[in-house]
Amino acid sequence: MTFDNKLYLAPLDKTKIRRALDIATGTGIWAMELASEIPTAKVIGTDLSPIQQKLVPDNCRFLVDDAEDPWQYEQPFNLIHARMVAACFKSHYRIFQSAFENLDPGGYLELQDTSPFECIDDSENGTAFLNWRKLANEGVKSLGLNFDQAPLYKSYMEEIGFVDVVQKKYAWPIGPWAKGAEMKKIGIWTREDVLQGMQGWTMAALTRGLGMAKPEVENLLVAVKKEILSGMIHTYMPMSALLE
Template sequence: MSAQDSVPTPAATAPIDPIPTTSTPDINAAPHDPEDPETGEIEDPDNESSRFYGPEPDSNPSDGDSALGDYRSTRSTSVSSYVYDYQYENGRRYHARRYSTEYDLPNDEKESDRLDLQHHLFLLTLSGALHRAPISKNVQEVLDVGTGTGIWAIDFADQYESSKVTGTDLSPIQPAFVPPNCQFYVDNMEEDWTFDHKFDYIHGRMIVVGMRNWERFFQQCYDNLHPGGWVEIQDLNFPLRCDDGTAGPESPPMTWSSLMIEGAAKLGVDLSASNRFRDIMSNVGFEEVTVEHHAWPINSWPKDQNEKEKGMWVLQNVLEGLQGFSMGYYTRGLRWRAEEVDVFLASVRERMKDKRSHVYLPIGVFYARKPMGI
């Protein structure tokens, strides 16, 4: 990852219309304390792949859930004047083929809006927190890899005014007006990192969908941290789960999940890679490796009200992103025709909206510390 070859975002190179302040919806209705088993959160399990538990289903589901409202991102970034040669497939825009690495999810405005919605979903999941690692209140140098729209980096820079936050991504889709202690660069996290300084905290979220070499990634995190610095990854863990048999392995959501894993694998991406994070972090040399597991219920089937609200946000996130998640893996990896994908996804959406199907997506938070004196 070459700092000197990095390209500033449109903030420095292109005129962009003013962007209204992004307001994050109320997150007071956050999940219960991590120790509460009803939330589905389990800390430090011995077996990462088998210790996920979803929330308790609601015995009296109804169609009257209205807590979600009509949330949409207020950010309206335009990158039309930027010179990158974006690729277009099946009606979606993808990042330029500037790098050897392919990222199989789109980078268009529809995906940007979904990423901002997903940010709110993480705030709900983490009780309003931007991170779990016990970093200093006076943290200085911060790196956000795969920053996407930059919404996490911007919020972090606002919350930690002493910090200098650098966000990197394959596409310049971040806003023009950002806090003075926040900057963005177009760069590839899978290439060599050659920053001229080290970091106190490195953060990544939902990057499993594009990463192909996790051993190298965590080694570069380790090498680019100050002694005592922290790395934290917040990511998904496929496949989808169902604890009570209400969605069998041949149901549309579970079939979709299996095919996602298969298609991604053909493109060199392991959607279950977070099962290995603890071991990789330890082998690289990190200490105090900590793992938290959360459940994202798909729709409002849980009994617990906080989990029910979270499930409504998850469903909105999935419905808005399902085509973007799937199209690259299915057409590039599995060689499906786009029309076949769309027909199949219609059945997946309908079943995901069915509250009788108690399906959830496992989410993990992984953080660790570089030893002092290294």
């Protein structure tokens, strides 16, 4: 919805996209949808885990690869895409440098990512949600990762040599508290995404990063989910799309 059902915002004609790369592809949905949308393009998705579907378009393939390692692609790309990778890597700068070196002239690197939650009022004060946010941030940092990387992407790209970097900013409310039918719908989807995804990475960050016991983390998550579903907290995720 945020991007008007577009897979990418870069001003690239579909006929100009011959090779595309999706970094940290996860389930591979973006890569498969792009391959279906542009049958003439060769689309590669990379991730540390081979969790993608086996039945994929003929012009799409997945590789188990660490994007922080030196890239070994034989040909450059017209479009390199990464979404929701703020806490995935220890050196985003290194990855953007590799992308810069592996783009065709006129090609685009497009990053779509969120920054840490922000609250529009004092509704999160004294809540389990706020405690969870602080603990999760500490836990992730203790593992050598950082939720606060997205605001630095633009400066990284410009320092590396990307020119005319465009940054588009959005806001994703957590729940249907925001005004307007479209924002309420975005809020419902974002809330569902947060609720479904928080268990796995929170458990890793708090048990491995902070040494908390699993039952303690589970109790915290029960309280946090209850608060999110109640609609009492008016928080949102800043969302940015950067392209060059």
